[in-house]
Amino acid sequence: MNKTALTVHQIARPHGFPTADHFAFIESTLPEPAAGSALVENLYWSVDPYHREMMDDVPGGFALDAPLEGRTIGRVIASRTPRLAEGELVFHRQGWRTHAAVTPEEIRRLPRFEGVPLTAYLSTLGGTGLTAYVGLTRIARLQEGEDLFVSAAAGGVGTATGRFARLLGAGRLVGSAGSAAKVGHLTREVGYDAVFNYHDGPAADLLAKAAPDGIDVFVDNVGGEQLAAAVGVLREFGRIVRVGTISQYNTPGTASAIFNYADIVEKSIRMEGFLVSNYRDMQEELYEFAVPHLQSGRLPLDETVLDGFEHIVDAFLGMLRGENTGKIIVRDRTEASSVR
Numbered sequence: 001m002n003k004t005a006l007t008v009h010q011i012a013r014p015h016g017f018p019t020a021d022h023f024a025f026i027e028s029t030l031p032e033p034a035a036g037s038a039l040v041e042n043l044y045w046s047v048d049p050y051h052r053e054m055m056d057d058v059p060g061g062f063a064l065d066a067p068l069e070g071r072t073i074g075r076v077i078a079s080r081t082p083r084l085a086e087g088e089l090v091f092h093r094q095g096w097r098t099h100a101a102v103t104p105e106e107i108r109r110l111p112r113f114e115g116v117p118l119t120a121y122l123s124t125l126g127g128t129g130l131t132a133y134v135g136l137t138r139i140a141r142l143q144e145g146e147d148l149f150v151s152a153a154a155g156g157v158g159t160a161t162g163r164f165a166r167l168l169g170a171g172r173l174v175g176s177a178g179s180a181a182k183v184g185h186l187t188r189e190v191g192y193d194a195v196f197n198y199h200d201g202p203a204a205d206l207l208a209k210a211a212p213d214g215i216d217v218f219v220d221n222v223g224g225e226q227l228a229a230a231v232g233v234l235r236e237f238g239r240i241v242r243v244g245t246i247s248q249y250n251t252p253g254t255a256s257a258i259f260n261y262a263d264i265v266e267k268s269i270r271m272e273g274f275l276v277s278n279y280r281d282m283q284e285e286l287y288e289f290a291v292p293h294l295q296s297g298r299l300p301l302d303e304t305v306l307d308g309f310e311h312i313v314d315a316f317l318g319m320l321r322g323e324n325t326g327k328i329i330v331r332d333r334t335e336a337s338s339v340r
């Protein structure tokens with residue numbers, strides 16, 4: 001067992017794009033679990049776009065010089081409660097640290113499904129997959145044969161949305177991503193019919209070419225000019241699922257997209273945003289939908305896994321720069337060698 005713990009703190013507020021200098025790795029002795037709690041050695045960490053939003057001085061944001069929260073999976077290594085057994089795997093939200101002292105109320109037990117790796121609980125079966133599933137089934141209320149456009153299609157939510165949409169019987173699947181390699185991956189591997197690189201020109205032109213007959217649903221991870229472009233090509237009774245606005249997270253204060261408001265009325269478009277945290281009750285339904293497909297091989301996992309807790313800040317910054325394909329996950333080195 002390691003004798004010391006590492007915890008990441010945010011030590012300064014970024015103005016624009018964050019860098020490694022905004023974070024510090026703090027070494028300490030292992031946390032002592034109080035009576036009624038247990039010590040967890042963390043094995044997998046999720047770093048997410050919302051962490052960037054929390055880096056600003058906003059209500060509920062990260063405090064400076066304090067541990068950062070995040071979705072994490074770890075193993076109980078010492079317990080002072082009969083409700084948490086040594087060796088048990090648990091999910092908790094004390095992210096960005098090698099060890100955490102947790103109470104039974106702070107953890108969730110993960111169901112184990114034959115053949116499904118632990119990373120899936122942070123990607124397709126985790127908050128990322130749940131976001132995609134809620135967006136398609138509850139917000140868009142996707143019908144068989146309907147045509148979709150997904151922005152940031154090569155990311156965690158974007159790949160899950162594309163794969164789920166195919167399994168739900170979607171029609172034409174159009175996506176956008178930030179590199180030629182991602183465009184290739186989405187069309188060859190994920191099942192998208194047409195994908196454009198949004199750096200290649202005005203989004204309105206690129207989308208009009210990729211979706212010449214229009215779309216029924218837009219799953220929007222990005223906002224900005226791609227949102228305005230989608231309003232233009234949506235058909236009558238189209239739906240816009242507002243998932244995120246990553247084009248603005250590093251430029252707080254930027255004016256939001258200007259789109260044709262009259263289109264919303266004349267085409268009877270519905271635009272609805274949501275937070276996955278309000279749909280936790282759909283977790284079981286996601287398992288029922290996705291697990292059989294994961295087990296049969298019809299639903300591959302899209303993940304970029306970085307090994308070594310010391311890379312957690314690099315993983316986060318790389319995700320903001322678009323270096324990930326699928327969900328970005330950080331894995332402990334010992335766990336990496338044990339799953340090979």
Ligand SMILES: NC(=O)c1ccc[n+]([C@@H]2O[C@H](COP(=O)([O-])OP(=O)(O)OC[C@H]3O[C@@H](n4cnc5c(N)ncnc54)[C@H](OP(=O)(O)O)[C@@H]3O)[C@@H](O)[C@H]2O)c1
Binds near residue numbers: 157179221222323
């Ligand atoms: N509503 C909710 O409850 C909820 C839950 C989870 C996530 N989200 C949102 O969903 C979106 C995707 O999250 P994720 O976890 O799946 O992350 P992700 O898509 O795996 O990673 C972020 C991706 O965003 C793209 N990106 C970065 N800057 C961009 C820009 N200026 N314009 C366009 N694309 C840009 C990058 O890909 P490229 O190489 O393609 O640029 C990058 O890979 C985010 O907006 C996030 O906040 C919302």
